[in-house]
Structures are given as C-alpha cells and as structure tokens.
Amino acid sequence: MSKILAFTRFSLRDLVVTAAPAVLAVAAVCLLAYWLVDPMPPRVVTMSTGQENSAYEVFGKKYAQALLKHGITLKLAPSQGSLDNLQRLNSGNTDIAFVQSGSTSEDEAGRRGLTSIGSLFTEPVWLFLRDSVKANELKQLKGLKLNLGPEGSGVPRLFRQVLDANGVAPGDITAGALENTPATVELLEGRIDGLVFSSAPDAPLVQMLLMTPGIRLFDFAQAEAYTRRLPFLSHVVLPRGIVDLGRDLPPHDVHLIAPTATLVARDDLHPALVDLLVQAAAQIHGGAGWFQQQGQFPSPRYTEIPVAHEAARFYKDGPPLLQRYMSFWLANFFDRMWVLVVALGALILPLSKIVPPLYVWRIRSRVFRWYGQLRAVEQALAAAPPDRRDAVHAEQLAHLNDIEDKVNQVSIPLAFADELYGLRSHINLVRQRMPNNQRSSD
Known part of the structure; x- marks a missing residue:
C-alpha cells in the first residue's frame, strides 16, 4: 500500500x-486581459463646473459627495460656464462637465468624441432689471447697460441670438462681461441696468435676487415663440407665489425661456463610471422642482449630444443587475469577469x-x-x-x-x-x- x-x-x-x-x-x-483589455475604473476624475454661486458649482459638490461614497474622488474645477467647459472637454483637460443645450451640434459632438450622460435640469435665462427700468419687451432694452457674463459661460451667445430675433443689434446695448457675483453687486449699486445669466432656480444667486426689493424679473411673454425659433430652448413658467407664498413672490406667473443643462463626458470615460454617474444623477435630479415633475430628470432627451450606451441602458432598464445587490467595486469586478x-x-x-x-x-x-x-x-x-x-x-x-x-x-x-x-x-x-x-x- x-x-x-x-x-x-x-x-x-x-x-x-x-x-x-x-x-x-x-x-x-488572464491578468493581462483583466488589466489591459478592460482596465479598472480610475480612482480620481475631474469635473468642470461653473462660476461661483452657480447651480453648476452646487451640483458639482453633490456629485463629489455621491462618488466619494464609492471610493472615487471627483476633483471640481471652476469655470466660466458652458462654453468654457466644452472647450476643456474638447482639449481633454477634464473628464466630465456641465454643458448647456445649444452650445454645440450633434455632428460636432460626434467629431470631438463627446457623449451625454443625460439632461439634468432646465436652467432658465434670468434677466433681472432694476425697477426703474420700464422694459416689458426685449426691443425696449436698447441703450441700456446689461451684463451678459463672460464669453465662456455660453449666455452671451445665447442671449445675442434672442436679441437678434427681436431686431436688437449687438451695438444697441452696452454689454458687460463680469462674472455673476460681481455683476450682482453692480446691479444693486445701480451702476448697470440689468444682468443676464442662466441657472437652475435653486442657485443661491437666483434665490437672493428673486427676493431683493427694487429688482424685478423680466417676463418673456413670447416664450413659446422663442422655442419655435430656437429649438434648444423650452418654455417654463415660474408660478405666482412659488418664491414666497406669504409675500406673494412673484406677484404673477412669469414666463421664461430655458435651455437644458447636460452632463457631458468624453467617450473614453470608463463605462463603469458612466453607470455610477447616471445613478448619481437620478438621485440628485430625480425629484420634483419648480420646473420639473418627479422623475422627469435625468433624461436622454433635450440634448443634441449623443447619449452614452451605458446611460441609455440605464434609462431603459435601470441600474445594472449586479449593482442593485453589490457594492460598486464588487459588481464591477464580476462584470469584468467576461x-x-x-x-x-x-x-x-x-x-x-x-x-x-x-x-x-x-x-x-x-x-x-x-x-x-x-x-x-x-x-x-x-x-x-x-x-x-x-x-x-x-x-x-x-x-x-x-x-x-x-x-x-x-x-x-x-x-x-x-x-x-x-x-x-x-x-x-x-x-x-x-x-x-x-x-x-x-
């Protein structure tokens, strides 16, 4: 034996x-295939946000908190706004950014290798004027001093299109290029007649100006017509009393024109991060708001940029099966086992x-x-x-x-x-x- x-x-x-x-x-x-063919998601990602006190800055911090729960650090990079963010994406200086609808075209986005993770919220064009300015139509803005914001924000380009539709030439107004916060100081001091910017309604600057005595919000009475002339815009209504019911602010419904904020990434962003970002977007933007219904956002619509495959799958079927029951990293490991x-x-x-x-x-x-x-x-x-x-x-x-x-x-x-x-x-x-x-x- x-x-x-x-x-x-x-x-x-x-x-x-x-x-x-x-x-x-x-x-x-197997190890070579595991690390080279389908590498691990990066632990650090860069997001380009927006100006100080803007909605982009506020939401950027929320995304950073959401990703940090999964061990991913989101580095926030302030910017002038949508066009500045778009340039950073095109040059590869950032991985993710907030971009306003109408800032690019579908063909240009395809050539630049950009994909949409989803539309996040409508960001109305806010035109705040001093009460002494008796302008109820955009053509009555001729001769006034208006701050349109820095060129990188995308608002100057958008608002000039709106003015052009009303027969107002660029030289008919004195346009300023200050950032939103210093421009607000100029408006409150009476050194300019109005300022224009685009932002979500819960941005601190919007909330403050809506409640400031002596400052009024311009009513785009022809908002529906603008959406037909400029398809990337939508018509939204700020309901009477939504700001402060006790003080009846605003005292009447205000019609506004609104592009849509989109979360845009380069097409080489790791697919697992796209899954994680779109899930974070659902948590951050999925609730009801002043201009949206419960579950309306995030959405694959309202954007001219092609939607990423992983994001489209989320909008159709929900989160990946494994990520519903496992941690992000464990689910990603088993997902890569193929x-x-x-x-x-x-x-x-x-x-x-x-x-x-x-x-x-x-x-x-x-x-x-x-x-x-x-x-x-x-x-x-x-x-x-x-x-x-x-x-x-x-x-x-x-x-x-x-x-x-x-x-x-x-x-x-x-x-x-x-x-x-x-x-x-x-x-x-x-x-x-x-x-x-x-x-x-x-």
Whole structure:
C-alpha cells in the first residue's frame, strides 16, 4: 500500500510539473486581459463646473459627495460656464462637465468624441432689471447697460441670438462681461441696468435676487415663440407665489425661456463610471422642482449630444443587475469577469490537447531512457574482441546489474506499470544472452 501511495504521489507531482507552464501561461494572459483589455475604473476624475454661486458649482459638490461614497474622488474645477467647459472637454483637460443645450451640434459632438450622460435640469435665462427700468419687451432694452457674463459661460451667445430675433443689434446695448457675483453687486449699486445669466432656480444667486426689493424679473411673454425659433430652448413658467407664498413672490406667473443643462463626458470615460454617474444623477435630479415633475430628470432627451450606451441602458432598464445587490467595486469586478472567460476559453481548449500527451511522455520517459543503456550493453558485447571477450562480458554484466538495481527503484503511476515490468523482462533477456548470466551478487 505504501508503494501504491508513493506511485500516486509521484503521478500528482508529474501532473503538476507538466501542467505548471500551461497554468502560468493561462494566469499571465488572464491578468493581462483583466488589466489591459478592460482596465479598472480610475480612482480620481475631474469635473468642470461653473462660476461661483452657480447651480453648476452646487451640483458639482453633490456629485463629489455621491462618488466619494464609492471610493472615487471627483476633483471640481471652476469655470466660466458652458462654453468654457466644452472647450476643456474638447482639449481633454477634464473628464466630465456641465454643458448647456445649444452650445454645440450633434455632428460636432460626434467629431470631438463627446457623449451625454443625460439632461439634468432646465436652467432658465434670468434677466433681472432694476425697477426703474420700464422694459416689458426685449426691443425696449436698447441703450441700456446689461451684463451678459463672460464669453465662456455660453449666455452671451445665447442671449445675442434672442436679441437678434427681436431686431436688437449687438451695438444697441452696452454689454458687460463680469462674472455673476460681481455683476450682482453692480446691479444693486445701480451702476448697470440689468444682468443676464442662466441657472437652475435653486442657485443661491437666483434665490437672493428673486427676493431683493427694487429688482424685478423680466417676463418673456413670447416664450413659446422663442422655442419655435430656437429649438434648444423650452418654455417654463415660474408660478405666482412659488418664491414666497406669504409675500406673494412673484406677484404673477412669469414666463421664461430655458435651455437644458447636460452632463457631458468624453467617450473614453470608463463605462463603469458612466453607470455610477447616471445613478448619481437620478438621485440628485430625480425629484420634483419648480420646473420639473418627479422623475422627469435625468433624461436622454433635450440634448443634441449623443447619449452614452451605458446611460441609455440605464434609462431603459435601470441600474445594472449586479449593482442593485453589490457594492460598486464588487459588481464591477464580476462584470469584468467576461474578459477572463474569453481568455480562458481561448487558452484552455488548445492546452487541453497538449498537456495530457506531455504528461504521458514525461512518465514513459522514465522507462524509455533505460532502453538506450540496454542497447549500449548489447553493442559493447557484440563489438568485444576475442582476446577481451570475458573481461567485456564481466564488465557489461556489472553494468546490467546496476541498470536493474536502478530500474527497480523507479516509481511510476500504476497505469504505466506494464511498461516498467516490460523493461525488467527485457533486462533479463539481455542477461540470458550473456555467457555468465548470473548476477554478480550470486
């Protein structure tokens, strides 16, 4: 029984030694595929937001908190606004950014490799004027000092389109390019007549100006007509009393025109991060608001930028199945296992045809290598000169006995035992052909 166990141990060792190179090759290819074909999501991502006290800045901080729960750091980079963000995306200086609808075209976004993660919220065009300015139509703004914001915000380009639709030329107004916060100071001090910016209603600056005495919000009475002339705009209504019911602010419904804020990424952003971002967007923007119903946002609509495949899948089917029950990193690990399956399938099938013959060859080589020495004994006997034949026979008999002793110590799996016993019988056959066929020990 001990010899049988010895045979068994040696067979296992032979199998391990024979299969080890193949196993190492499979492991190396799997690791290479795991890290290169479908790499891990990055731990640090950059998001370009907006100006100080803007909705982009506020929401950027919320996204940073949402991603930090999953161990991902979102670095926020302030900007002038939508156009500035778009330039950073095009140059590769940021991974994600808030972009206003109408800032680019579908063809241009495709050429630049941009994808939409979804429309997030409507950001009305807020035109705040001093009460002393008696302008109820945009053509009455001629000759006034208006701050349109820095060019990178996208609002100057948008508002000039609106003014042009009303026959107001760029030179008909004195346009300022201050950021929103210093422009608000200028408005409150009476040094400008009004300021224009685009933002979500819950931005601190919007809330403050809506409740500031002496400042009024311009009513775009022709808002529906603007949406027909400029398709990237939508018509929204600020209901009477929504700001402060007790003070009846605003005192009447206010019609506004509104582009839509979109979360845009480069198309090389890791798919797992797209899944995570669109889920965060659903948590941050999915509630009801002044201009939206519960669940209206985020949405694949209201944007001219093609929607990312992973985001479109979320809007159709919800979160990935694994991420509903597992942590982000664990779900991502199992989701990437398909790469290992492909790698294993490509290697194991051919290796399964190579390893067994190698294993058989390794076992049989322990027996077959002794046949070479038997052949050498026979050749030495045949070539012995007559005057030295007895000495050669005695020398080769000792060699043959040594071979037999070593062969008797060879251990091989039981399945190959017939070959070992065959070798021993062949040793005896060679001995019988010798004049002195007795073992030297006899």
